[in-house]
Structures are given as structure tokens and as C-alpha cells.
């Protein structure tokens with residue numbers, strides 16, 4: 017059984033095959049598929065049509081709200097079509113997508129420019145410019161940065177928390193980014209400090225990433241910016257969850273139904289602040305991200321800088337994939353990721369990890385047994401829910417009780433599944449029940 021540690025679990029990690037691999041470039045594919053539902057709840061409206069010539073970094077879709085993020089071309093070439101294509105999120109559906117043919121020239125959009133004078137820009141102008149870079153939360157949620165920054169002037173932000181925790185057991189892309197790009201990450205934090213007018217930024221890193229801590233600390237010593245500090249956290253799951261992180265670092269709780277900004281805090285992932293720095297300092301919108309590719313199904317596991325829209329099959333093939341029955345392909349982490357039916361989906365901005373696992377890594381789920389009311393699920397729930405009761409009411413379809421038991425606070429972390437001796441797949445039930453509610 018897992019051991020409880022504070023409000024988290026100590027779970028075995030499987031990062032050894034990727035964490036020592038330096039970030040390398042995945043080849044740009046011949047055809048890219050950019051899904052239009054990849055920015056959280058924001059809808060994207062295409063602004064190109066079949067036959068249009070496009071340049072690298074050009075805006076190809078805009079949000080239907082001023083608080084969303086644009087989508088930019090990850091290559092130069094031609095728009096082949098705008099039509100529904102399979103999309104990994106949500107739930108293996110077909111989603112309207114822009115399909116690009118790569119001309120392999122990477123001809124840049126000349127409208128894109130770096131803004132070296134950002135320190136003297138008014139806060140509002142900097143926020144406005146950040147919103148144009150297509151930047152969304154890269155920890156998995158893909159929440160547009162513009163939406164986070166729009167909480168001002170209604171709320172004063174006093175603290176930024178930069179999430180370098182990466183507590184999922186297979187993912188190492190943030191670890192590598194911190195080791196290799198510490199200076200740029202710190203510049204991204206300085207930009208975010210200016211954009212939010214926060215007084216302080218705390219970078220949270222788990223203790224199992226000593227090289228990342230050393231790299232950030234060494235760059236921080238050279239920068240000598242007293243507003244930025246590092247905090248080392250114990251390696252527990254799910255310590256990277258936003259609410260857990262805030263509680264651990266500040267002792268504050270986010271009131272029910274509120275955003276962190278309403279208690280003066282903004283949380284951003286390390287990869288997100290890195291993307292902010294690339295946009296402001298180099299004029300590079302978000303068109304690529306680092307993806308951890310791992311699992312026994314690939315012979316070259318590692319961390320790959322991948323263009324958004326790359327077919328997952330292409331990326332896996334580059335990593336030496338061999339396909340067999342009884343494999344499982346998961347996008348995201350082993351705990352919170354999404355099982356994919358096949359690799360014919362594209363990489364999206366939220367794709368931090370792909371796991372092509374065999375039956376030894378991800379054993380077939382054992383049969384479920386009846387709940388024995390042991391209470392272990394409640395003991396490990398980081399948001400203090402009562403999973404066994406939620407299960408009863410999810411099975412009954414009792415939406416009133418599910419609301420009263422605060423199902424909406426479930427972060428779908430899977431800790432209850434992990435602890436359950438009856439092997440009940442609670443988190444999956446809660447995900448479905450949320451749709452019902």
C-alpha cells in the first residue's frame with residue numbers, strides 16, 4: 017500500500033529512462049493538424065482557408081473572446097484543409113482542425129518581433145502583448161495566460177508561484193527544461209512579475225530534482241533578484257496540483273468556487289513562463305513544446321522539442337516505437353493522463369507526455385470488488401472529499417447528493433484509485449459523474 021505523507025502519496029517514479037536525456041528536436045512532420053479546441057474552454061475561429069500560404073508563427077486561428085489565446089502556424093507552407101479531425105481531447109472526438117502542409121523552409125512571419133524594452137512597458141500593454149503569443153498553461157490545463165492576467169485590476173496579486181514540481185511518475189520535461197533553460201525561465205518570471213506587479217515569486221521544485229534545483233539556484237545567484245526564491249518540496253503526489261501547492265507554500269486555502277487570484281496568487285508552470293520569455297525576448301509565439309516520450313514501447317525515450325500539430329504516430333516513430341497488442345498509449349501522466357485508442361491524433365499544447373506502455377508497465381486493471389468501506393480513499397484524497405460516498409451517489413445518479421458532497425472539487429488525481437484495495441476505478445466514475453452533474 018502507498019504510504020501517506022502529509023496530504024499526498026509517495027509513489028514510485030519511472031523517470032530514469034528520460035530524465036538524463038537532453039532535450040532534442042523532433043523532426044518537423046510533412047503534415048500538421050492543429051485542433052481548434054485545445055485552449056481549455058475557449059473556442060478558436062480559423063482565420064485561414066484551404067489553399068492559403070502561411071508563414072512560420074503566423075496567426076491561423078483566433079479565440080472567440082478577448083481572454084483566449086491565438087493559434088500560430090508551427091511551420092511555413094500551405095493550408096490543406098479546415099475540417100473535423102480526430103482529437104485526443106476531449107474523449108477521442110472529431111474536432112474542427114486546420115491541416116497544414118509543411119514546405120520545410122520555416123519562412124518566418126515578419127510581423128513577429130521581440131520586445132526588448134518590456135521593463136519600461138506599462139503593465140497593461142505587456143499583458144496585452146503576452147495574450148497575443150498563444151501562450152497557455154503548459155502543465156496540462158492549457159488555460160490561456162490572458163485569462164489569468166485579466167484578474168487585474170479587480171484583484172491585487174502579491175505572489176507568483178512557479179510550478180516546477182512535476183509530481184507525475186513518468187514525466188520529466190519540466191525537469192529537463194529547468195536544467196537546460198534556467199536563465200530563460202528566470203527571465204520569464206521577471207516578465208510575469210512585471211505583468212502582474214506581484215512582489216514575490218516562488219519557484220517550487222520537488223526534492224527529487226537536485227540538478228534542476230542547482231541550475232535554477234546558480235542562475236538565480238547570478239541574477240541576484242531578491243524577489244525570486246526557490247522552495248524545495250517533498251516528492252509526494254499530487255503536490256503539483258495548484259491548490260496543494262498554494263497550501264504547502266503559503267498555508268492559504270482557495271475558498272470554494274474561487275480562483276487563486278482572489279487570494280492574491282497566480283500559479284504558472286515553468287514551461288509557461290519559459291514560453292512567455294521566448295515570446296517577449298525573441299518574438300516566438302507558442303508553436304512548440306517539450307514532450308516526454310517514454311514507455312517500453314519506444315526504444316529512444318527522451319524529451320523532444322515538438323511542433324504543436326505533429327501527429328503522435330510520427331513522434332512515436334521517431335522514438336523507435338514498436339506496436340503490439342496489450343499496449344496502452346497515454347497522453348499526460350500515468351495518474352491523470354488520457355488513454356488514447358490509437359496514435360493518429362496530433363500533439364496539442366497540453367501534451368506534456370506520451371507513454372507507450374506494455375502490459376508489464378501498465379498491468380491490466382484487476383477486476384473491481386465491492387467497496388469494503390475501509391475509508392482509505394478518503395484518507396488519501398488531497399481535497400478532503402469522501403470518495404466512497406461519491407461513488408454510491410454516482411452509481412445512483414443522485415446529482416443533488418453529488419453537488420452536496422462537492423464533486424466539482426475533485427481534481428481527478430487518481431489517488432483514491434491508487435489506494436483502493438477493491439480496485440474500484442473511482443476517478444473515472446467521478447469524471448463521468450461531473451458530466452452528468
Ligand code: SF4
Nearest residue numbers: 387388390391393436
Ligand atoms: S478505498 Fe475503496 S474499498 Fe475502501 S472505502 Fe474507498 S472505495 Fe471503498
Ligand code: SF4
Nearest residue numbers: 397426427429430432
Ligand atoms: S480523484 Fe478526486 S476524489 Fe479521488 S483522491 Fe483525487 S480529488 Fe479525491
